[in-house]
Amino acid sequence: MKIAIYGYGNLGRGVECAIRQNADMELVGVFTRRDPVTLDTVYGAKVYSVEDIYGFKDEVDVLIICGGSATDLPEMTPRLARDFNVVDSFDTHARIPEHFAAVDESAAKSGHIALISCGWDPGMFSINRVYASAILPEGAENTFWGRGVSQGHSDAIRRIEGVVDARQYTVPIDTALELVRSGKAQKLSAGEKHTRECYVVAAEGADKARIEREIKSMPNYFADYETTVTFISLEELKRDHAEIPHGGQVIRTGVTGKDGVHSHTIEYSLKLDSNPEFTASALVAFARAAYRMRQRGVTGCKTVLDVAPADMSALSPEELRATML
Amino acid sequence: MKIAIYGYGNLGRGVECAIRQNADMELVGVFTRRDPVTLDTVYGAKVYSVEDIYGFKDEVDVLIICGGSATDLPEMTPRLARDFNVVDSFDTHARIPEHFAAVDESAAKSGHIALISCGWDPGMFSINRVYASAILPEGAENTFWGRGVSQGHSDAIRRIEGVVDARQYTVPIDTALELVRSGKAQKLSAGEKHTRECYVVAAEGADKARIEREIKSMPNYFADYETTVTFISLEELKRDHAEIPHGGQVIRTGVTGKDGVHSHTIEYSLKLDSNPEFTASALVAFARAAYRMRQRGVTGCKTVLDVAPADMSALSPEELRATML
Numbered sequence: 001m002k003i004a005i006y007g008y009g010n011l012g013r014g015v016e017c018a019i020r021q022n023a024d025m026e027l028v029g030v031f032t033r034r035d036p037v038t039l040d041t042v043y044g045a046k047v048y049s050v051e052d053i054y055g056f057k058d059e060v061d062v063l064i065i066c067g068g069s070a071t072d073l074p075e076m077t078p079r080l081a082r083d084f085n086v087v088d089s090f091d092t093h094a095r096i097p098e099h100f101a102a103v104d105e106s107a108a109k110s111g112h113i114a115l116i117s118c119g120w121d122p123g124m125f126s127i128n129r130v131y132a133s134a135i136l137p138e139g140a141e142n143t144f145w146g147r148g149v150s151q152g153h154s155d156a157i158r159r160i161e162g163v164v165d166a167r168q169y170t171v172p173i174d175t176a177l178e179l180v181r182s183g184k185a186q187k188l189s190a191g192e193k194h195t196r197e198c199y200v201v202a203a204e205g206a207d208k209a210r211i212e213r214e215i216k217s218m219p220n221y222f223a224d225y226e227t228t229v230t231f232i233s234l235e236e237l238k239r240d241h242a243e244i245p246h247g248g249q250v251i252r253t254g255v256t257g258k259d260g261v262h263s264h265t266i267e268y269s270l271k272l273d274s275n276p277e278f279t280a281s282a283l284v285a286f287a288r289a290a291y292r293m294r295q296r297g298v299t300g301c302k303t304v305l306d307v308a309p310a311d312m313s314a315l316s317p318e319e320l321r322a323t324m325l
Numbered sequence: 326m327k328i329a330i331y332g333y334g335n336l337g338r339g340v341e342c343a344i345r346q347n348a349d350m351e352l353v354g355v356f357t358r359r360d361p362v363t364l365d366t367v368y369g370a371k372v373y374s375v376e377d378i379y380g381f382k383d384e385v386d387v388l389i390i391c392g393g394s395a396t397d398l399p400e401m402t403p404r405l406a407r408d409f410n411v412v413d414s415f416d417t418h419a420r421i422p423e424h425f426a427a428v429d430e431s432a433a434k435s436g437h438i439a440l441i442s443c444g445w446d447p448g449m450f451s452i453n454r455v456y457a458s459a460i461l462p463e464g465a466e467n468t469f470w471g472r473g474v475s476q477g478h479s480d481a482i483r484r485i486e487g488v489v490d491a492r493q494y495t496v497p498i499d500t501a502l503e504l505v506r507s508g509k510a511q512k513l514s515a516g517e518k519h520t521r522e523c524y525v526v527a528a529e530g531a532d533k534a535r536i537e538r539e540i541k542s543m544p545n546y547f548a549d550y551e552t553t554v555t556f557i558s559l560e561e562l563k564r565d566h567a568e569i570p571h572g573g574q575v576i577r578t579g580v581t582g583k584d585g586v587h588s589h590t591i592e593y594s595l596k597l598d599s600n601p602e603f604t605a606s607a608l609v610a611f612a613r614a615a616y617r618m619r620q621r622g623v624t625g626c627k628t629v630l631d632v633a634p635a636d637m638s639a640l641s642p643e644e645l646r647a648t649m650l
Contacts, residue, residue, distance in 0.1 A: 018581060021463050021581075022462060042583050093650070096650050124460075124591075127456070127634050128593075130634040130635065130645060131634055133638065133649070134610040134613070134637035134638045134639070135603070135607050135610045135637075137346045137347060137639070138346050256342060256603065256606050257339065257342050257602045258342060262598035264596065264599075265595070265596040265597075266449075267594040267596075268453075268592070268594075269590075269591075269593075270591055271506075271589065271590040272589045272590075273588050277587050278460070278589050280581070281581050285456075303635075303645075303650055305633065305645055305646075305649070308630065308631050308633045309456055309459075309630045310455065310631050312456060314459070314462070317631075321421055321422055322422050324454045324458070325442055325447045325628055325630065
């Protein structure tokens with residue numbers, strides 16, 4: 001199947017790499033908003049301007065949209081679904097119903113398939129929440145994130161006056177993890193499950209005490225969490241915090257049998273060296289599913305919850321039954 | 326949807342309990358090979374003889390077949406799929422292609438849907454193997470089982486002369502688990518990943534040394550494992566080993582990015598107080614999916630790999646997108 005990449009940041013670079021790991025896929029090219037001549041791709045993919053994409057309608061089976069969820073995807077995915085089968089990793093949980101409606105209208109009308117929110121949360125974590133709650137309807141569920149870099153929280157710190165750069169790690173609290181795994185906890189709040197570690201580069205002469213106070217009192221982002229702030233140099237930030245690791249756990253505990261006498265724990269866990277590259281790898285596997293579903297006549301907006309696992313795999317149904325089942 | 330249970334051992338009892346946890350399901354009755362009058366059900370379900378099942382063709386949406394994989398299911402599932410939509414938990418991995426073919430012929434011809442191998446391994450573990458290998462195609466995968474009771478290994482010990490009863494626990498080796506999680510191991514053998522603990526009740530005057538020797542040298546079952554044998558009394562067996570816990574992990578590690586520089590670990594883990602009750606709960610969730618898929622016109626034999634997560638859930642697509650995605 002022929003894949004194209006729309007948008008070329010960390011995510012797009014990850015998709016370029018992931019496509020090389022899948023022998024049944026071919027990369028048509030990268031479409032960028034920057035000047036194509038200035039763009040160096042990881043493995044030398046062909047580069048075009050985003051404006052040229054409409055000349056590739058007949059050459060692209062699935063277009064993987066690698067934009068941001070804040071402003072890019074709400075505009076890009078509905079627009080591009082008019083002419084392409086598309087996959088995105090839209091991850092603003094609260095706005096998914098709205099995004100779904102906009103994309104569905106466009107994809108259903110044009111007869112394309114659009115698979116949205118194909119990352120790990122939303123994405124693989126969502127899938128595991130659904131499986132686990134379907135099997136253990138009487139139970140409690142908790143998601144932990146980290147240890148990993150939260151881009152949104154790092155950005156929030158950077159907007160404070162006197163901050164040159166910052167990196168924020170979300171860190172799960174071990175005792176909360178153990179409590180949840182034991183089945184003794186109901187739904188915990190995010191602040192009961194996580195601490196926040198902030199590494200901050202302050203401008204010369206900036207008031208560090210004020211910066212720390214502003215971070216720790218920031219509503220929604222930090223106020224409800226145990227937060228630590230460590231000031232470091234720009235060199236230290238570049239040396240020790242260049243990577244973008246992440247991960248987490250979806251844990252559901254539940255009871256079965258007469259009077260609920262037996263307890264069970266289902267846990268899905270990710271430990272990722274690179275958040276964008278793992279998301280990219282998920283996008284590529286979901287692009288295969290989108291291609292197969294479209295071949296069977298499926299159109300409109302779908303989510304990861306509508307995808308059967310077999311459609312994600314390069315193996316045939318016979319091979320899957322013989323080797324994976 | 327109206328569900329019936331065919332076969333009433335530990336699994337059937339678990340299904341009876343699980344149906345009560347799902348408000349969208351109704352239990353039509355239990356069909357048993359024993360004399361219905363002698364059968365006490367957990368919650369007082371109606372009991373019929375297996376011979377009466379064909380009088381319920383129009384009253385049962387999905388029939389959950391709760392038989393054993395050795396001799397029951399290879400005969401029951403193809404036969405019952407001629408008149409019912411069916412779900413089973415066939416778990417003899419090596420014979421799945423054969424079982425699939427027999428069930429498919431019968432279900433496709435009669436226009437029913439048959440979902441096979443709907444437990445946890447095969448079942449949820451299979452699903453997770455497929456997702457993880459699709460997302461991280463360049464990697465290694467290992468499954469660990471336990472700590473839990475292996476019915477097959479317990480039975481093998483019971484067949485030795487002089488053994489009154491026995492319970493065998495499969496126990497994962499912690500150092501192997503850590504090695505696999507670190508991404509430093511390729512595919513390990515079952516013996517490299519597990520030890521086997523045997524609790525044996527010997528007949529009075531039996532030669533315990535010979536029994537221990539026969540266990541430890543049994544090919545396939547014990548010869549390739551570090552095995553311990555502990556002789557206990559029948560009272561101790563009944564007191565300390567009455568439960569049927571199990572569980573395990575599917576772990577895939579893989580690399581992404583330029584030259585595979587970043588590593589990732591995906592782990593799906595189950596910790597189950599009751600193996601048959603968890604399998605029963607999975608069967609019930611897959612029965613919901615079978616019902617929905619049949620409503621959409623799907624017929625023939627399918628496996629858990631063909632089921633989209635959304636079809637397992639009692640929630641509507643809108644609710645799932647708003648609360649689970």
